[in-house]
Amino acid sequence: MTAVTVRPMTPEEYAQWQTLLAEEYAAEQVAAGRWPQEGSVQRARDETAKLLPQGLATERMLILRGVDAEGVPVGRAWVSLDHPRGAPGVAFLYDIEVVETKRGQGFGRALLAAVEDATRRAGAAALELNVFGSNAVAIGLYGSAGYDVVTQQMRKAL
Secondary structure, three states: OOOOEEEEOOHHHHHHHHHHHHHHHHHHHHHOOOOOOOOHHHHHHHHHHHHOOOHHHOOOEEEEEEEOOOOOEEEEEEEEOOOOOOOOOEEEEEEEEEOHHHOOOOHHHHHHHHHHHHHHHOOOOEEEEOOOOOOHHHHHHHHHOOOOOOOOOOOOOO
8 A cells, every 4th residue: 555644734835735725626616506706716715714714723623744655745634623513523624635646546545544543643533524526536535445425415407
């Protein structure tokens, strides 16, 4: 198995991540039909700022960088140790992504395992996440890693 460990993001990595996160989250929301394109990136920035009011120093947040055995960054993750809907003992994975050039090499599974371990060590008994229905690769990864569907939202275009 590919080896990945996690460490806290640096301030420089955090600044870059905030830009990428806003662009990617906005694009997902627009593609899902939840938000209009206009203003979507700013809306994503605003939502993130509410969740991370002190940035990297926000309490009860794990803002992590995944690195390979040589210390080369291969991905990132953001976990809240407090579930957004208050589920006791359940952490919430807001973001996880493998660097594009590292995909398809086992880094996703290894990063997920490292994030789960860090979350467990931080005191959580379970980890929950949302995944867009169009993301078949992620759905397959989570299912094979032991995640169960606990809620499901469905839509039909009319």
